[in-house]
Amino acid sequence: MNKDYLISTIEMDCPICNKVHSLEQRKRLTQSIVKDEIVDYEEVYYLCPLSDQEENEFVPAGLLDENLLKARDAYRQKKGLLTSSEIANIRSYYGLTQSDFSALLGWGDVTVTRYESKTIQDETYDNIMRMVYENPLFALECIDKHKDRFTSDKYTKIRKNIANKVEEVGNLYLKKQEINSLYVNFEEESEFNGYKKLDIEKVANVIGYFSQFVDNLYKVKLMKLLWYADAIFYGRHGRSMTGLVYKHMPLGALPIAYDEIIYLSTVKVIEEMVYDDISYRICPNKEVNISDFSLEELSVLETVATTFKNYKAKEIVEYMHREKAYTDTLPNQVIPYSLAKQLNELK
Numbered sequence: 001m002n003k004d005y006l007i008s009t010i011e012m013d014c015p016i017c018n019k020v021h022s023l024e025q026r027k028r029l030t031q032s033i034v035k036d037e038i039v040d041y042e043e044v045y046y047l048c049p050l051s052d053q054e055e056n057e058f059v060p061a062g063l064l065d066e067n068l069l070k071a072r073d074a075y076r077q078k079k080g081l082l083t084s085s086e087i088a089n090i091r092s093y094y095g096l097t098q099s100d101f102s103a104l105l106g107w108g109d110v111t112v113t114r115y116e117s118k119t120i121q122d123e124t125y126d127n128i129m130r131m132v133y134e135n136p137l138f139a140l141e142c143i144d145k146h147k148d149r150f151t152s153d154k155y156t157k158i159r160k161n162i163a164n165k166v167e168e169v170g171n172l173y174l175k176k177q178e179i180n181s182l183y184v185n186f187e188e189e190s191e192f193n194g195y196k197k198l199d200i201e202k203v204a205n206v207i208g209y210f211s212q213f214v215d216n217l218y219k220v221k222l223m224k225l226l227w228y229a230d231a232i233f234y235g236r237h238g239r240s241m242t243g244l245v246y247k248h249m250p251l252g253a254l255p256i257a258y259d260e261i262i263y264l265s266t267v268k269v270i271e272e273m274v275y276d277d278i279s280y281r282i283c284p285n286k287e288v289n290i291s292d293f294s295l296e297e298l299s300v301l302e303t304v305a306t307t308f309k310n311y312k313a314k315e316i317v318e319y320m321h322r323e324k325a326y327t328d329t330l331p332n333q334v335i336p337y338s339l340a341k342q343l344n345e346l347k
């Protein structure tokens with residue numbers, strides 16, 4: 001709590017000694033009460049180094065507003081609400097001004113302006129803004145619904161921006177919805193999801209990791225790598241890495257939504273003919289950001305990738321068939337993570 005540091009010095013009229021001299025602009029971690037809630041935030045203030053009075057610091061009006069904004073944003077973060085800059089980012093994602101964003105949502109002209117400057121949005125409004133960002137199709141619906149709030153030029157321009165986003169990420173959004181709908185019975189933490197709710201971003205990152213570090217990666221092998229990553233992580237930490245739920249299938253453990261998860265944005269799928277059969281090769285689509293993983297996760301991913309790097313699909317399937325998780329479950333049965341604790345050789 002005693003972090004207090006100098007940002008800059010500034011020559012100005014000092015209200016404490018009523019003359020122009022050099023003042024220190026400083027920053028410190030402080031507390032404030034927002035909506036009955038104590039929050040920590042960084043406050044900027046001015047210090048007069050010449051004064052020997054008790055009151056040797058002050059906050060000019062403009063800075064006071066900034067400090068208040070920071071306190072409110074700290075509250076928002078604590079409550080899981082969008083911060084003022086996150087709201088601004090959603091607007092600029094679609095090229096909207098504050099009043100455009102309000103109009104798009106059918107709200108009063110200055111609602112968004114207030115959210116970005118002083119008022120804290122309630123959860124309903126927060127969810128709507130979030131949805132506009134996550135689902136461009138919803139944004140498109142909104143602008144069509146409130147077309148009369150825009151000039152025709154402006155409407156055309158904004159609609160085009162949104163349509164571009166629909167093309168870019170709309171399919172991905174639908175893919176995520178499909179995956180979530182297949183996991184609707186596994187929303188509670190249990191031994192089926194390894195005491196972790198499905199984390200689609202994590203699944204995408206793990207698949208991206210394997211596509212980058214394992215050559216010649218095909219769909220069947222990828223599914224086993226995912227299971228081993230989750231199983232080993234569970235063995236070490238008592239919960240799965242991704243929250244995927246796996247079933248006992250002829251070719252070993254297979255996650256629910258196996259057909260959908262390979263179409264997340266970290267990889268691209270190339271269909272190839274191998275011996276008259278279509279194979280799905282998994283290739284990296286974008287550089288995986290290693291910092292998206294914890295050290296514990298990386299350690300497990302590396303173990304799995306190096307162990308099975310040179311295994312052919314058939315070999316890894318046979319290897320998995322010998323696992324207790326497989327021999328002790330019936331066809332189509334969900335494999336409980338408790339059985340993943342005893343793995344053949346891997347730990």
Ligand SMILES: [Zn+2]
Binds near residue numbers: 015016
């Ligand atoms: Zn002074």
